Structures are given as C-alpha cells and as structure tokens.
Amino acid sequence: MQSLHHDLGTPPAINASGKMTALGGSVLSDGVVTAMGEAARHHVVMDDLMAAVGREIGRATGTEDGCPTTGAASGIAIAVAAVIAGTDLSRIEALPDAGDAPCEVILPRGHSVHFGAPVRQMVALGGGRPVEVGSANKVTADHLAGAIGPRTAALLYVQSHHAVQKGMVSLAQTVEVARAHDLPVIVDAAAEGELRRWPATGADLVIYSGGKAVGGPTSGMICGSAAHMAACRAQYGGIARPMKVGKETLFGLVQALREYGSAPSGGHRPRMEKLAARLADLPGLTTRVVSDEAGRDIHRTELTVDPEAAGRDASELAAELAASGVYLRGHHAVTGRLAIDPRPMNPDEEEQLVDRLTALLDGENNR
Incomplete structure (x- = not known):
C-alpha cells in the first residue's frame, strides 16, 4: 500500500528548522499515536x-x-x-x-x-x-x-x-x-x-x-x-x-x-559541535554553535554564508535546500546566517542534510 505522502504528492521533509507550524509541528511518539488511536475508537x-x-x-x-x-x-x-x-x-x-x-x-x-x-x-x-x-x-x-x-x-x-x-x-x-x-x-x-x-x-x-x-x-x-x-x-x-x-x-x-515530564531536555551542544566541525570545511561556510536567542535550552549550528565562495547567498542556499526537501532555520538569512536546529532531526536525516549541503557546495567546486 502506497503512503498518503506519495498519493498526495507531499513527501516528508527533513526539518532542520525547529518545531515549526509550517513544517507540521512535531513528529509524534509511538505513545502519542497510540493514545490518539484509542480516542478514535470510542x-x-x-x-x-x-x-x-x-x-x-x-x-x-x-x-x-x-x-x-x-x-x-x-x-x-x-x-x-x-x-x-x-x-x-x-x-x-x-x-x-x-x-x-x-x-x-x-x-x-x-x-x-x-x-x-x-x-x-x-x-x-x-x-x-x-x-x-x-x-x-x-x-x-x-x-x-x-x-x-x-x-x-x-x-x-x-x-x-x-x-x-x-x-x-x-x-x-x-x-x-x-x-x-x-x-x-x-x-x-x-x-x-x-x-x-x-x-x-x-x-x-x-x-x-x-x-x-x-x-x-x-x-x-x-x-x-x-x-x-x-x-x-x-x-x-x-x-x-x-x-x-x-x-x-x-x-x-x-x-x-x-x-x-519524564523526558530529558536540552543536551544538544555536543551534537551541534560535531556537526559544525563536519561542515566547517565546505566552501563558503563558517560554522559555530549558538544558543537560542530567547533563552531556551537549545543549541544550534549556525552557518555564515560567504556568497562569493559559496556561489550563492544564504537565502539562495536555503531555497536550494528546500527544493530538495531540506529546511534550515532562515530567521537571519538576510544577514547571511542560517541555522540547523537539532530537535526535529533523527541521525539519518542529519546525514542526509550533510550530504545535500556537501553536494551543493563541495560537489560544484570539484567539477
């Protein structure tokens, strides 16, 4: 049986932007899905x-x-x-x-x-x-x-x-x-x-x-x-x-x-430091780990895009990634900065994000 994602022409997105309404909020746990199914039957x-x-x-x-x-x-x-x-x-x-x-x-x-x-x-x-x-x-x-x-x-x-x-x-x-x-x-x-x-x-x-x-x-x-x-x-x-x-x-x-109430929170800094190090050598990117501007216990990998070295500015890079189904946090794109939020991504999705960034930036420069 084909998934409704396929039938509707709306493939799942890789969400590196955060828990955003525009990307469907949260991915639900098995427990939440089961609870909703229980309610649906009565x-x-x-x-x-x-x-x-x-x-x-x-x-x-x-x-x-x-x-x-x-x-x-x-x-x-x-x-x-x-x-x-x-x-x-x-x-x-x-x-x-x-x-x-x-x-x-x-x-x-x-x-x-x-x-x-x-x-x-x-x-x-x-x-x-x-x-x-x-x-x-x-x-x-x-x-x-x-x-x-x-x-x-x-x-x-x-x-x-x-x-x-x-x-x-x-x-x-x-x-x-x-x-x-x-x-x-x-x-x-x-x-x-x-x-x-x-x-x-x-x-x-x-x-x-x-x-x-x-x-x-x-x-x-x-x-x-x-x-x-x-x-x-x-x-x-x-x-x-x-x-x-x-x-x-x-x-x-x-x-x-x-x-x-029983789930751990925060703890994203080590993961984001590793990601920042992996992306630091891509042409046109300067990376660092930043904390949430509103004081929440969230750490993100920030990408500062050099348009000349990257061949596109931050907004254009974000648009290219979005066209391939990867969504970065673009709140500060006009200042040349994008961010990767770890919370919605599983490890496999993080690898896909790295692969697509590498293909866009490093792949073109090695042609």
Missing part, C-alpha cells in the same frame, strides 16, 4: 473530557486548572475573550463585540509580532483592542502604567524568539504593574518548554503550544486559576466554537504531557 462526553484534560494541564504546569485549545494562537483569542466576558453568556455570545466591557489589551510594541499571523489579530478575535506602548526597541514599566485606563482589560506579554529581546520591559515588571492596577497578565509562551516556570512568575493566564516543545499533536493549552480556566472553557459557547478540539487531539496532548 465516543466520550466532551465536556467531561475537556475538564479532565484541564486537570492534566494543571498538574503539568503547577496551576489550579487548564483549558485545552487547538493551538497557542487560538489560546490568545480565548484568553482575551475570557478576561473580557468571563462566564457571562450574553457577553460571550456578543464577542468579538465587547460592548461597554473593558477590552483594551496592552502589550509592548516589541511584542507585537507576526508568528504566521499578527498577534494583534488574535487579540481582536477575542474581542480585545490591542494597545501597543513604547517603541520597537524600548519599552519600560512606565510605558505600561501610563497606558492603563478604565477600558483596560489585561496586559499581554509575548515570550518568544519572534519578539524583540533588547530594551523590553521584563515579565516581572509587567506583573508588578498589573498587580498595582488589579489587572490580569496574559503570557504567550507558545514555544517554551519550562511549563512550570511561566505560571510561577505570577502571570494569570499562560498559553503554550502542545505541538512544539511538548511534542504533542497540533494543539495548545491555557493554564491558570480555576476561575480563569472556567471562563476560558466558557468561550467554547462563543468565539471558540470554530476552534474546538477533537477527542483524538485531547488524548494525544495528555499523553505528550505525561511523556514530556
């Missing part, structure tokens, strides 16, 4: 399952409760809707029209990111009006405090490699400002892996992707107090209805959370 009362999965999320994150979502993006919309409408059914059904309820969501300008869609749009889907403060590279606690008014519903903090890292107000300062004004803090920690770290900061609603660091199916979760999570689940009677999560995804998310 009916279940979905409200009961949602509550049970919320308890699992709470245990994994060290919070009172959780709310599963289809992803971190929908988590932002649901969290915003929850702080605006709470469990008031009339307000829930009126969203994204917030009416006379406080609906402004304040965020640092350097956190107004595009992660495949604008974070501002996710706020708006939940009925919020995003209010950016400060400058792209300079936001202080005073900027946040000065923007707070009678229509403020929450403060939003984006913990992400997409966000500006320099000159931004800290999460601790954000929580302090929020506490002084009796406002909740929403944290988008989509790709973060330290599940207990971010709720422990005092943030009220923390959002994670289930399909990235956690290693689950395409999914997400919100965690926080029991009251906030009840309000989040209530949004499934409103704007979250088209974002509902299937039973198979819920089972897969729970299994991934259970496996994640």
Whole structure:
C-alpha cells in the first residue's frame, strides 16, 4: 500500500528548522499515536473530557486548572475573550463585540509580532483592542502604567524568539504593574518548554503550544486559576466554537504531557559541535554553535554564508535546500546566517542534510 505522502504528492521533509507550524509541528511518539488511536475508537462526553484534560494541564504546569485549545494562537483569542466576558453568556455570545466591557489589551510594541499571523489579530478575535506602548526597541514599566485606563482589560506579554529581546520591559515588571492596577497578565509562551516556570512568575493566564516543545499533536493549552480556566472553557459557547478540539487531539496532548515530564531536555551542544566541525570545511561556510536567542535550552549550528565562495547567498542556499526537501532555520538569512536546529532531526536525516549541503557546495567546486 502506497503512503498518503506519495498519493498526495507531499513527501516528508527533513526539518532542520525547529518545531515549526509550517513544517507540521512535531513528529509524534509511538505513545502519542497510540493514545490518539484509542480516542478514535470510542465516543466520550466532551465536556467531561475537556475538564479532565484541564486537570492534566494543571498538574503539568503547577496551576489550579487548564483549558485545552487547538493551538497557542487560538489560546490568545480565548484568553482575551475570557478576561473580557468571563462566564457571562450574553457577553460571550456578543464577542468579538465587547460592548461597554473593558477590552483594551496592552502589550509592548516589541511584542507585537507576526508568528504566521499578527498577534494583534488574535487579540481582536477575542474581542480585545490591542494597545501597543513604547517603541520597537524600548519599552519600560512606565510605558505600561501610563497606558492603563478604565477600558483596560489585561496586559499581554509575548515570550518568544519572534519578539524583540533588547530594551523590553521584563515579565516581572509587567506583573508588578498589573498587580498595582488589579489587572490580569496574559503570557504567550507558545514555544517554551519550562511549563512550570511561566505560571510561577505570577502571570494569570499562560498559553503554550502542545505541538512544539511538548511534542504533542497540533494543539495548545491555557493554564491558570480555576476561575480563569472556567471562563476560558466558557468561550467554547462563543468565539471558540470554530476552534474546538477533537477527542483524538485531547488524548494525544495528555499523553505528550505525561511523556514530556519524564523526558530529558536540552543536551544538544555536543551534537551541534560535531556537526559544525563536519561542515566547517565546505566552501563558503563558517560554522559555530549558538544558543537560542530567547533563552531556551537549545543549541544550534549556525552557518555564515560567504556568497562569493559559496556561489550563492544564504537565502539562495536555503531555497536550494528546500527544493530538495531540506529546511534550515532562515530567521537571519538576510544577514547571511542560517541555522540547523537539532530537535526535529533523527541521525539519518542529519546525514542526509550533510550530504545535500556537501553536494551543493563541495560537489560544484570539484567539477
């Protein structure tokens, strides 16, 4: 029997970019796949399952409760809707029209990111009006405090490699400002892996992707107090209805959370140092090992491309590799740098990556 990859004309990719939505998130463990198969074979009362999965999320994150979502993006919309409408059914059904309820969501300008869609749009889907403060590279606690008014519903903090890292107000300062004004803090920690770290900061609603660091199916979760999570689940009677999560995804998310708690993290530096050494002699490449720009426990092999020696610039090299099914991390391609993320690759895929880079760079120079 031919695989659906073959039938659909979508061959598997070699992902050296990271756990990216554009490349399908994570490759699932056998345990997660089995759990999803188990869910597929039975009916279940979905409200009961949602509550049970919320308890699992709470245990994994060290919070009172959780709310599963289809992803971190929908988590932002649901969290915003929850702080605006709470469990008031009339307000829930009126969203994204917030009416006379406080609906402004304040965020640092350097956190107004595009992660495949604008974070501002996710706020708006939940009925919020995003209010950016400060400058792209300079936001202080005073900027946040000065923007707070009678229509403020929450403060939003984006913990992400997409966000500006320099000159931004800290999460601790954000929580302090929020506490002084009796406002909740929403944290988008989509790709973060330290599940207990971010709720422990005092943030009220923390959002994670289930399909990235956690290693689950395409999914997400919100965690926080029991009251906030009840309000989040209530949004499934409103704007979250088209974002509902299937039973198979819920089972897969729970299994991934259970496996994640016992799985080792990090430890990529030695592997990346060996890879950097192997690639260092290829024409046009300078290699080194770099740590994650957002502070996660991730080490990558960075390739700096000399266009003259390599015969193409970094963007062109990345495009040639992508045409052969190999995807590098190209966040800094315009500055001549590409990166190889070890997390999604198995050893065989790493060898294929080396072979294809060698064929492109060394092969042409030996003709």
